Amino acid sequence: MKARSARVGILAVMCAVGALVGGSSSASASIPCSLISGAGSSLQTVAQTLVWAPNNPDMECAAPLPVIHYFPTSSGKGEAQWGDNATQVLTEEAGVSPFPAFIGTDVGPEGPALTAKTQLNNIDAAGLQGLELDQGVLTVPVAQSAISVLVTLPLGCSATTSSTPQITSLDLENLWLKNEGLLENIFKNAGVKCLKTPELYARESASGTTAGFKRFLDVINHAGWGALVTTAVKAENTEWPGAVLETGFGKGSQLAEGVFSKPGANGAVGYADLADALKAGFSTKVTLHTVGTELLYSFIAEVQNNPMNAEEGPTYASPLASGGSASNCANATYNAPNRVLPNMDWSGARQNNVEGGTAYPICTLTFDLAWHEYGKPKKGGVAVYTEAQRNTVFNYLLYIVNEGQNAALESNHYGKLTGTIATSAINGVTGTNIKF
Numbered sequence: 453m454k455a456r457s458a459r460v461g462i463l464a465v466m467c468a469v470g471a472l473v474g475g476s477s478s479a480s481a482s483i484p485c486s487l488i489s490g491a492g493s494s495l496q497t498v499a500q501t502l503v504w505a506p507n508n509p510d511m512e513c514a515a516p517l518p519v520i521h522y523f524p525t526s527s528g529k530g531e532a533q534w535g536d537n538a539t540q541v542l543t544e545e546a547g548v549s550p551f552p553a554f555i556g557t558d559v560g561p562e563g564p565a566l567t568a569k570t571q572l573n574n575i576d577a578a579g580l581q582g583l584e585l586d587q588g589v590l591t592v593p594v595a596q597s598a599i600s601v602l603v604t605l606p607l608g609c610s611a612t613t614s615s616t617p618q619i620t621s622l623d624l625e626n627l628w629l630k631n632e633g634l635l636e637n638i639f640k641n642a643g644v645k646c647l648k649t650p651e652l653y654a655r656e657s658a659s660g661t662t663a664g665f666k667r668f669l670d671v672i673n674h675a676g677w678g679a680l681v682t683t684a685v686k687a688e689n690t691e692w693p694g695a696v697l698e699t700g701f702g703k704g705s706q707l708a709e710g711v712f713s714k715p716g717a718n719g720a721v722g723y724a725d726l727a728d729a730l731k732a733g734f735s736t737k738v739t740l741h742t743v744g745t746e747l748l749y750s751f752i753a754e755v756q757n758n759p760m761n762a763e764e765g766p767t768y769a770s771p772l773a774s775g776g777s778a779s780n781c782a783n784a785t786y787n788a789p790n791r792v793l794p795n796m797d798w799s800g801a802r803q804n805n806v807e808g809g810t811a812y813p814i815c816t817l818t819f820d821l822a823w824h825e826y827g828k829p830k831k832g833g834v835a836v837y838t839e840a841q842r843n844t845v846f847n848y849l850l851y852i853v854n855e856g857q858n859a860a861l862e863s864n865h866y867g868k869l870t871g872t873i874a875t876s877a878i879n880g881v882t883g884t885n886i887k888f
Contacts (some may be wrong), residue, residue, distance in 0.1 A: 484840045485840060486841045486843070487520075487550060487841075488521070489520075489522070489523065489549065489552045490520065490554045490820070491522070491555060491556070492523075492526065492530020492552075492557050493527045493558050494527075494659075494661075494703040494704045495558050495660065495704055495725040496522070496524070496595070497524040497703075497705065498727040498865070498866075499866055500556065501522055503860045504852050505520050521548075521549070522556070525545055526658060527556070527659055528657055528689070529657060530555040530557055531575070534555055535575050535579070537569075537574055540578075542579070542829060550841075551837075554820050554822055554849070556594075556818065556820055557660055557819050557821060558659070558660020558661055558688075558816055558817070558818045559819075560798030560799045560821075561575055562683060562799040563797030564797060565583070565795035576589065579829040580828040581823065586794055586795070587824045588794045589821050589822070589823060590792065590821065590823070590824060591798040591819050592792055592822065592852075592877055593788075593818070593819055593876070594849075594852050594869070594877070595857075595861060596817055596818070596866065596870075597726060597727070597779050597815070597816055597817075598725070598771035598780055599661055599665050599668070599724070599726075599815070599816060600724055600726050600734070600771045601624065601722075601723060601752065602708060602712070602720075602723065603635075603639065603719070603720070603750065603751055603752075604712055604715035604719055604749070605635060605719045605748065606717055607717075609645060610643075611642045612643030612738060613738050613739065615641060616738075617639045617738060617752075617754065618642070618753060618766075618768045619640065619755060620640075621755065621807075622673075622756075623637075623638040624755060627721065628652060628692075628693070630693070631652060634649060635648055635649070635719060642751065649718060650720055651718050651720050651721070653707055653710055653720050654690070654707070654722070654723075655704070656700055657702045660688055661723065662687070663687035663688035663816075664802075665814060667802045672760070680692070683799075698716065698720070705731065707723070707728075708731070712750055713733075715748065726752075726772065726866075730772075734750055734752050735750075735752065736771070737751065752772075754768035754769060755769060755771075755812070757813040758807055758808075759807045762809075767809055769811065773862075773867075778861075778863070778867055778868075779815065779865055779867040780867075781811065781815035781867035783811035784803050784811045784815035785803070785805045785811075786802060787800070788800075788802075788817070790876060791879070792879065792881075794885055798817075815867070822849060822885075823837075824887060826842035826845070826887070827839070842886065842887070845886065849881045849886070850881050853874070853878050854878060857869055
């Protein structure tokens with residue numbers, strides 16, 4: 453049987469089924485795939501709904517054909533559904549049906565796995581995985597993304613259209629730490645005319661995009677930001693310095709749309725994944741656009757990517773790859789584990805060449821979570837998953853880390869996995885790590 457179709461939120465996917473039961477792998481069209489849901493990271497929305505599922509090559513699968521629903525609830529809400537703290541055990545989110553078989557997150561759940569009160573420990577226990585180092589939750593890197601700095605000037609302010617705005621890392625950090633700096637002074641090379649300090653727009657739910665942005669600011673000024681990124685949970689939560697923030701944005705797409713079309717009297721500065729930013733209408737050049745009867749100037753800023761005290765002065769990088777449509781993260785490197793195994797802590801994975809001068813400095817990895825043994829999780833004493841659902845998760849992730857690292861991913865403004873992280877992701881899925 454073969455099919456290829458896509459629609460908002462519900463994606464039909466043909467998947468080859470390879471069972472990894474008892475430590476062996478096989479592919480058989482006689483084993484069914486199934487309807488499954490994924491939930492979590494809003495950063496992955498475009499990848500999940502426009503790239504991976506609809507572009508998955510037609511492959512044989514026993515009836516019924518699998519259907520994959522993806523619900524961009526946020527990284528924090530996704531992890532909470534799998535029991536990332538002691539009070540939330542296999543919770544359900546309204547409208548997510550069936551119960552999520554995989555979770556998207558931009559920060560891996562925090563460990564160590566066998567230490568009480570950590571996310572990995574709580575998820576492991578909630579899923580009845582066994583609390584062993586080689587059991588529990590598998591954190592699989594699936595893509596890279598650039599976190600963009602978004603700006604819309606207030607009504608009456610202007611900038612040179614088609615110019616390329618730039619901001620130093622110190623100006624960006626100071627703006628978010630103290631909410632200080634006039635738009636005219638902090639954005640260079642754009643002819644900005646605006647003697648106002650902008651409002652700051654931030655996510656209202658726990659978000660890996662927030663974590664990636666805070667971790668960048670921490671590199672620039674650890675004294676000011678270190679206490680806010682001591683753990684992955686703190687980095688992705690809604691705790692910020694004393695600056696007044698405009699919130700109300702549960703998803704990255706909502707924040708990007710808010711900065712673009714509802715900037716407030718002093719204009720707005722926010723942050724979002726590049727795919728969300730471009731979808732909302734932003735460009736890496738200053739653009740003039742209309743909201744109702746009002747004319748507004750908006751842009752994505754280039755960010756300094758070399759040391760602040762560099763003799764040659766600041767150099768800047770765009771979140772968009774030069775001459776292309778991918779996130780400008782091909783040269784990003786990360787301090788991260790060198791393996792993908794169940795209950796391995798990927799929560800600390802963060803870009804480590806922020807001031808290297810070779811990459812855009814605010815890149816992040818995004819992950820999908822899978823259970824080690826899908827036959828174990830129960831809700832009310834009843835098994836949550838079927839073997840067909842496990843088969844679908846396995847083959848979907850297998851596609852994502854292999855053929856899914858493709859031109860379609862980059863044309864939709866993500867970055868492919870590279871180097872040892874790409875190899876680790878493939879080995880982690882193809883090993884005996886996703887069983888029933």
